[in-house]
Amino acid sequence: MKVICDLGADLYKIMNRRMLGVWYAASSPDPAAAGRSVLSPYPPAFLRAASRLYERGLQKDQARRRKKRVKLPAPIISIGNLSTGGTGKTPLTIWVCEFLSETGFHPAVLTRGYGRTGGRPGCVPLSGNPDELSDLFGDEPVMISEYLPSTPVWVGRDRAASGKLALARNTVDVLVLDDGFQHLGLYRDLDIVLLDGRNPFGNGFVLPAGPLREPYSNLERSNALVITHAARDAHSSRLRDRLARSFPGIPVFTCRHRVKGISLGRGGPVYRLDEFFGRSAVVFAGIAGPEGFFEVLREAGIRICDSFGFPDHHKYKMDDFSKIFRAASKHRAEAIITTAKDFVRIPQSGRDAFAVAQTGIDFGRDREHFCGLIRSTLSGLGPEIS
Numbered sequence: 001m002k003v004i005c006d007l008g009a010d011l012y013k014i015m016n017r018r019m020l021g022v023w024y025a026a027s028s029p030d031p032a033a034a035g036r037s038v039l040s041p042y043p044p045a046f047l048r049a050a051s052r053l054y055e056r057g058l059q060k061d062q063a064r065r066r067k068k069r070v071k072l073p074a075p076i077i078s079i080g081n082l083s084t085g086g087t088g089k090t091p092l093t094i095w096v097c098e099f100l101s102e103t104g105f106h107p108a109v110l111t112r113g114y115g116r117t118g119g120r121p122g123c124v125p126l127s128g129n130p131d132e133l134s135d136l137f138g139d140e141p142v143m144i145s146e147y148l149p150s151t152p153v154w155v156g157r158d159r160a161a162s163g164k165l166a167l168a169r170n171t172v173d174v175l176v177l178d179d180g181f182q183h184l185g186l187y188r189d190l191d192i193v194l195l196d197g198r199n200p201f202g203n204g205f206v207l208p209a210g211p212l213r214e215p216y217s218n219l220e221r222s223n224a225l226v227i228t229h230a231a232r233d234a235h236s237s238r239l240r241d242r243l244a245r246s247f248p249g250i251p252v253f254t255c256r257h258r259v260k261g262i263s264l265g266r267g268g269p270v271y272r273l274d275e276f277f278g279r280s281a282v283v284f285a286g287i288a289g290p291e292g293f294f295e296v297l298r299e300a301g302i303r304i305c306d307s308f309g310f311p312d313h314h315k316y317k318m319d320d321f322s323k324i325f326r327a328a329s330k331h332r333a334e335a336i337i338t339t340a341k342d343f344v345r346i347p348q349s350g351r352d353a354f355a356v357a358q359t360g361i362d363f364g365r366d367r368e369h370f371c372g373l374i375r376s377t378l379s380g381l382g383p384e385i386s
Contacts (some may be wrong), residue, residue: 022047023202023211047209054205059212062184070160071187074167074377075174078188082180082219083202083211086288086312087194088257088361090140090341093178094147095361099371100174101150103377108166109148113138113155115313121156121165130344136151138290139313140178142241142344149334160186174378182213185295190377192220196255197230198292199240220247224373229292229360230254253366255293258301262337262360264386265351270358277301281327281335281355286314286342293339305331316345 022043023177043051081087093109100107124137124145129135132144137155145153152170154162159177163186166172172354181193195201202211208302219225225243230236236254243252246305261270278301285293290309306327328336337355338346346354363370 017168017355021097022209023205024199030285040051043203043205049208050206051206055210055215062214065184068137069185070186072160072163072167074105074163074172075190076163076177076186076188077174077190077192078177078180078183078376079106079192079194080179080183081194081372082175082198082213082216083179083200084207084213084288085196085211085380086292087196089103089179089194091257091359092146092192092194092226092228092255093176094144096374097144097176099374100176101148103375106171107174108170108172108362109141109144109176109177109178110153110154110156110162110166110180111138111141111144112159113141114156115139116155121154121158121162123166123169124153124155124288129348131347134344139344140339143341144178146344147340153211160181180260190374191221191223193219193224194224194226194228195239195243196289197227219243220250222247222250223377224370225252226249227252227254228257228368230256250313250319251369253363253370254334254359254362257296257359258362259296259354259357259361260362262335262361263356264357265354265356273300276335278303279334280331281337282306282308282324282331283337284308284310284320284324284342285314285339286312286345287311292296293357293359296359297337302337305333314342314345316342321350357377 003039044094079093079096081089097107097109110246122137124133124141126145126149130142130146141155143151152166152172154166156162158296159180163175166175169341171275175187177186177307180186180188181191201216204210204212204216205214207214225247227236227239240252240254243250259273262276277300281297283297283304285291290307292308294304308320308327324336327333335355336353337357340356340358341350343356345352
């Protein structure tokens with residue numbers, strides 16, 4: 001049975017790599033021109049046909065959801081994306097909640113909880129085994145709750161039901177909708193959409209021929225666009241200019257992910273980055289686009305002697321840890337570093353062996369403008385903010 005399961009897992013990885021190869025073999029700077037540019041790989045005919053069917057079904061579903069849209073008695077900030085994969089929604093959700101708390105609001109997070117085993121809406125408890133809690137609620141909600149212990153994190157497929165529970169049971173005056181751009185059944189006051197600056201649109205096609213959850217043109221219903229993982233080169237400037245031309249009136253911001261420190265276990269002492277500069281480490285991550293995380297560590301001056309990338313939300317087994325420990329022993333690594341999201345999926349008994357990279361969002365010069373957008377949106381809807 002184990003052999004069959006391993007073969008199935010290997011087949012899934014191969015198919016996943018091939019699909020990503022179709023989606024991201026090259027990227028088009030203009031998704032509206034997908035299929036007409038030599039930069040953009042042309043998917044097979046059956047995938048293009050499936051994408052057309054998907055798009056027609058999506059239009060009908062979105063129209064139906066708009067008719068049944070629910071408005072809750074509290075302002076809602078939605079943070080979402082256009083494509084599958086990691087654009088940095090969860091770190092920005094944490095950043096926005098921290099900003100709201102600093103300005104006198106009492107936020108709650110509404111999230112679906114991908115891969116969880118629990119069915120009914122529920123609030124992530126502040127105590128318990130994180131490994132078990134991640135099974136019940138999902139790894140990202142548990143991670144958010146650990147970073148924001150004073151912010152209730154409500155998990156459930158029906159975000160309107162979760163929002164009603166949060167308002168009834170907690171002291172809450174603003175709701176932050178995690179991964180909410182496609183959740184049209186709930187009215188929002190501010191719709192923020194994230195785009196990965198390294199490859200924002202892939203080949204420009206919607207699922208399954210490409211990585212887009214919905215067409216590029218649907219960005220017009222957003223209130224703000226944030227380019228994440230923004231580089232300091234001309235590429236980010238070109239993307240920003242293109243978005244500004246395509247969607248006039250919608251502000252465009254850029255931000256980067258930075259490592260703020262390294263902690264020995266979650267909640268343990270956090271060490272400054274300069275204390276790890278030049279030190280050797282084995283790193284691993286089960287997130288969308290783990291190479292991006294590895295690159296952030298390299299930029300922080302950490303010498304990566306081996307790295308292991310796993311599928312997003314990967315449930316770790318002893319074989320995985322054996323490979324990681326063997327690599328650390330072989331290279332005489334001074335640390336084994338992973339993400340906070342991965343750390344909640346590690347059994348509690350083995351956590352002392354791992355260090356956690358504490359990453360955060362840096363808006364740079366765009367910070368004041370982005371904060372100003374949130375202030376103006378919530379002006380008159382809650383406490384006075386300065």
